[in-house]
Amino acid sequence: MISMKKMVSLLLVAVLSPVYASNLTQFQLDNGLVVMVKEDKRAPVVTSQVWYKVGASYEPDGVTGVSHMLEHMMFKGTENLKPGELSKIIARLGGSENAFTSQDYTAYFQTIHKDHLKRMLELESERMQSLKLDDTEFQKERKVVLEERRMRVEDQPTSRLRERFEAVAHDTNPYRRPVIGWQQDIEHYQLTDLQIWYDRHYAPNNAALVVVGDVDAEQVRAMVNETLAKVPARSLDSAKKVANLPPVGEKRLVMSDERAKVPSLLMGFAVPSWNTSDDKSQAYALEMLAHVLDAGNSSRLSKELVRGSQQLSQAGAGYDLYARLPTQFVLSAVPADGVTLAQAEAALRQSIARIVEKGVTREELKRVLAQVEAAEVYQQDSLFFQGMKLGQAFTLGVPTAEIDAYLTQLAKVTPEQVQQAAKNWLVTERMTVAYLQPKATDSMAKGGK
Amino acid sequence: MKKRIGLVVIGWLVALPSFAALQIESWQTPKGAKVLYAYAPELPMVDVRVVFDAGSARDTDKKGVAYLTNQLIGQGDAQRDEERFAEESESLGLQFSTQSLKDMAVINIRSLTRADVLEPALALSASAISKPLFSEAVLKREKAQLMTRLQAKQQSAAALARDAFWQQLYGQHPYAYASEGTLDSVKTITSTDLKQFYRRYYTATNAVVAIVGQVDKAKAQAMAIQLVDSLPQGQAVPAVAAVSAPVAGMKQIDYPASQTQILMGQLGVHRLDVDYIPLYVANHILGGSGFASRLMEEVREKRGLVYGVSSSIIPMRQPGPWMLSLQTATNNAPEALAVVKDTLAGLLADIPESELQEHKDNIIGSFALETDSNKDIVGYLAMMGFYQLPLSWMEDFPKQVAALDRQQLLSVVRRHLKPEQWTGVLLGKPADTQAGAKALPVTPKMIHQ
Numbered sequence: 057m058i059s060m061k062k063m064v065s066l067l068l069v070a071v072l073s074p075v076y077a078s079n080l081t082q083f084q085l086d087n088g089l090v091v092m093v094k095e096d097k098r099a100p101v102v103t104s105q106v107w108y109k110v111g112a113s114y115e116p117d118g119v120t121g122v123s124h125m126l127e128h129m130m131f132k133g134t135e136n137l138k139p140g141e142l143s144k145i146i147a148r149l150g151g152s153e154n155a156f157t158s159q160d161y162t163a164y165f166q167t168i169h170k171d172h173l174k175r176m177l178e179l180e181s182e183r184m185q186s187l188k189l190d191d192t193e194f195q196k197e198r199k200v201v202l203e204e205r206r207m208r209v210e211d212q213p214t215s216r217l218r219e220r221f222e223a224v225a226h227d228t229n230p231y232r233r234p235v236i237g238w239q240q241d242i243e244h245y246q247l248t249d250l251q252i253w254y255d256r257h258y259a260p261n262n263a264a265l266v267v268v269g270d271v272d273a274e275q276v277r278a279m280v281n282e283t284l285a286k287v288p289a290r291s292l293d294s295a296k297k298v299a300n301l302p303p304v305g306e307k308r309l310v311m312s313d314e315r316a317k318v319p320s321l322l323m324g325f326a327v328p329s330w331n332t333s334d335d336k337s338q339a340y341a342l343e344m345l346a347h348v349l350d351a352g353n354s355s356r357l358s359k360e361l362v363r364g365s366q367q368l369s370q371a372g373a374g375y376d377l378y379a380r381l382p383t384q385f386v387l388s389a390v391p392a393d394g395v396t397l398a399q400a401e402a403a404l405r406q407s408i409a410r411i412v413e414k415g416v417t418r419e420e421l422k423r424v425l426a427q428v429e430a431a432e433v434y435q436q437d438s439l440f441f442q443g444m445k446l447g448q449a450f451t452l453g454v455p456t457a458e459i460d461a462y463l464t465q466l467a468k469v470t471p472e473q474v475q476q477a478a479k480n481w482l483v484t485e486r487m488t489v490a491y492l493q494p495k496a497t498d499s500m501a502k503g504g505k
Numbered sequence: 506m507k508k509r510i511g512l513v514v515i516g517w518l519v520a521l522p523s524f525a526a527l528q529i530e531s532w533q534t535p536k537g538a539k540v541l542y543a544y545a546p547e548l549p550m551v552d553v554r555v556v557f558d559a560g561s562a563r564d565t566d567k568k569g570v571a572y573l574t575n576q577l578i579g580q581g582d583a584q585r586d587e588e589r590f591a592e593e594s595e596s597l598g599l600q601f602s603t604q605s606l607k608d609m610a611v612i613n614i615r616s617l618t619r620a621d622v623l624e625p626a627l628a629l630s631a632s633a634i635s636k637p638l639f640s641e642a643v644l645k646r647e648k649a650q651l652m653t654r655l656q657a658k659q660q661s662a663a664a665l666a667r668d669a670f671w672q673q674l675y676g677q678h679p680y681a682y683a684s685e686g687t688l689d690s691v692k693t694i695t696s697t698d699l700k701q702f703y704r705r706y707y708t709a710t711n712a713v714v715a716i717v718g719q720v721d722k723a724k725a726q727a728m729a730i731q732l733v734d735s736l737p738q739g740q741a742v743p744a745v746a747a748v749s750a751p752v753a754g755m756k757q758i759d760y761p762a763s764q765t766q767i768l769m770g771q772l773g774v775h776r777l778d779v780d781y782i783p784l785y786v787a788n789h790i791l792g793g794s795g796f797a798s799r800l801m802e803e804v805r806e807k808r809g810l811v812y813g814v815s816s817s818i819i820p821m822r823q824p825g826p827w828m829l830s831l832q833t834a835t836n837n838a839p840e841a842l843a844v845v846k847d848t849l850a851g852l853l854a855d856i857p858e859s860e861l862q863e864h865k866d867n868i869i870g871s872f873a874l875e876t877d878s879n880k881d882i883v884g885y886l887a888m889m890g891f892y893q894l895p896l897s898w899m900e901d902f903p904k905q906v907a908a909l910d911r912q913q914l915l916s917v918v919r920r921h922l923k924p925e926q927w928t929g930v931l932l933g934k935p936a937d938t939q940a941g942a943k944a945l946p947v948t949p950k951m952i953h954q
């Protein structure tokens with residue numbers, strides 16, 4: 057989940073796809089800051105993004121959501137900028153800006169005319185080292201975040217289901233905590249919690265600057281030398297190694313919400329990510345499996361269950377290939393009218409069983425590869441998305457060369473490996489199932505055992 | 506260097522953005538479809554948007570016919586059933602999608618321009634657009650899925666409030682209805698309805714084709730003919746019915762949520778109205794520019810009452826809404842409404858020259874950002890073609906904004922903005938929202954449901 061400061065809806069594709077390395081320049085400053093510059097001169101525009109290796113998965117219990125709260129406060133004044141002034145300066149320059157927090161990263165970005173890039177770097181240098189946390193501003197912004205939580209989660213039955221699903225599915229894995237934080241934690245942050253978090257994580261040696269657009273790498277280097285290069289490095293706590301308990305068996309959750317009118321379900325399986333796989337080809341096999349299940353109308357879930365048997369009204373599958381920590385392979389479904397949650401769950405499991413028993417075809421894999429290959433070209437139409445992939449690679453600890461090779465790696469996956477991935481990982485012992493059950497239809501939607 | 510950050514430097518916007526690089530050409534196909542084209546050679550891809558004057562404003566008593574007609578395009582045609590369409594298009598990496606709005610029916614096509622991909626992709630798209638099957642089986646399934654989505658709407662406070670607001674603003678006019686129709690209306694729709702609607706509105710005369718990408722003009726000419734000239738020429742469609750002023754007042758709708766949704770507004774202007782640009786600027790100041798706007802400053806930044814508050818002026822064939830929306834904890838609704846009232850009154854009272862200049866700078870400066878991708882440009886071209894704006898519109902827009910005089914702006918605002926005539930909805934828990942409604946200054950009349 058990505059939680060953003062402002063009302064901007066970003067299409068965040070779960071899949072990171074290749075970055076064309078040909079026009080990418082990458083270097084590291086003496087203070088530890090990593091700089092990635094990608095030239096794209098189609099329009100006189102740049103996107104400038106500062107990525108920090110911090111997010112909800114780094115947080116201890118009791119202050120869940122503190123990364124996100126701090127992200128909000130990063131617009132609320134520094135030694136030399138009044139609260140809100142940074143946004144006003146950027147608006148005046150014709151730029152757009154925002155920030156977002158996820159489990160594994162926090163990022164700040166501006167899209168602006170190329171002439172103003174240096175100014176953006178000055179502003180980011182300022183808030184990287186001179187944030188001023190003011191209690192009055194904090195108390196107001198806490199209210200804003202509580203409203204954000206009400207809007208995103210409390211008043212949305214399917215978001216509530218997702219949040220509680222993650223809490224159950226992940227056991228000790230830090231991904232069990234919501235990015236926006238539990239309401240009680242938001243209510244109880246102290247200003248010092250934010251100061252500690254800032255001091256611990258906001259430093260050039262924990263960050264990357266990504267610039268994509270109408271620039272020359274050498275120009276950017278010169279601008280960086282006058283701005284972000286002057287921010288001193290700080291000693292950082294290394295992230296604690298987290299316990300990852302082996303799954304001990306199936307887990308089930310049935311949630312009811314008086315507002316829910318349509319039942320839905322999530323079915324997750326504890327799986328390794330690329331980062332946590334000893335055998336990386338296994339991670340790509342899982343990625344291919346997710347595509348075979350859900351990549352367009354010709355993929356399995358749509359073809360078999362939405363259009364074929366018509367048991368499901370909607371169906372999806374997703375896998376976070378490059379997650380920093382072990383992750384979940386998640387299937388989701390909305391049953392068709394008259395179909396129970398139990399029947400919908402059985403239908404999903406049958407789809408998996410068909411892959412386990414009969415495997416997948418070369419044709420299916422070819423279709424996935426064609427779509428991925430085209431999507432790589434299409435993604436170059438967006439400066440922001442190109443930057444996003446570089447920033448994610450940095451914060452997730454995936455070499456850009458690996459991300460460049462995404463298509464090649466997927467192309468190596470064989471039908472047998474996909475079948476084996478389903479057989480190994482999509483098993484009951486690793487499974488968590490969560491139902492959202494409308495109250496009025498308790499009797500008819502009753503599922504499980 | 507750091508000390509300078511706080512200074513606002515005036516005078517850096519030396520030149521208006523230039524679209525010299527973007528050469529827009531326009532012509533008609535032999536059958537009379539209007540084409541707008543821009544050459545974008547940088548990426549090996551092409552974006553096409555085909556727009557028909559076939560939005561839900563064309564629905565008769567069966568609401569949802571326009572939506573379902575649009576939805577079934579690409580789901581089976583004379584040459585191939587939907588399974589084959591899905592497999593063939595996805596094997597090419599072709600992205601083919603449809604979208605049904607109030608004014609327009611939209612078809613989006615994105616393809617690689619390699620000949621071995623582009624040719625079959627065009628053939629598939631042309632067949633989907635000009636020879637759709639509207640099969641009974643597909644319609645039955647799509648109706649069932651649509652009804653599930655309409656059910657799911659009942660669990661979204663934001664969706665319910667949006668529908669109620671449009672209803673309130675437009676009364677009996679076709680703009681009053683969500684394009685996807687209602688549970689009752691969708692039930693009655695038959696494939697004959699879709700075929701009739703398609704025959705009437707999906708004609709060459711009624712089509713606009715926008716093309717942006719790595720195709721030369723000759724190819725673009727051929728593409729437009731291939732995509733829409735197999736359609737009958739057809740007849741010009743009549744104007745959409747005129748709208749009439751709504752009944753002023755706020756409607757209370759009970760809903761069990763932690764936040765109250767507040768949507769309110771009045772009729773704005775149609776797309777070609779000469780007052781659109783001044784009103785666009787006025788709305789930018791009011792609530793159309795995120796953190797630079799007065800509403801965000803007053804409601805969120807000063808008081809922490811909301812996560813999101815914004816206003817928009819939506820120009821359509823007939824006057825679209827000038828509206829604002831926010832959501833806040835139910836107890837805060839009265840205070841939020843009072844602040845909104847003061848903010849509206851403030852806009853009528855004065856817009857200082859300095860504030861106007863800041864917003865002009867932002868609008869002009871950020872216009873380049875809105876046109877920095879093929880996807881953005883194809884969207885602008887389709888909009889310009891559909892609403893019959895001059896080809897120079899993208900160049901003119903920033904110039905017109907720059908030329909806007911403060912007195913002229915204030916007089917246009919005072920002529921249009923009538924807070925005492927505003928209409929709207931409060932959707933949330935009853936007791937407190939009722940208190941909120943009472944505090945609302947713009948309600949001569951309360952309607953309870």
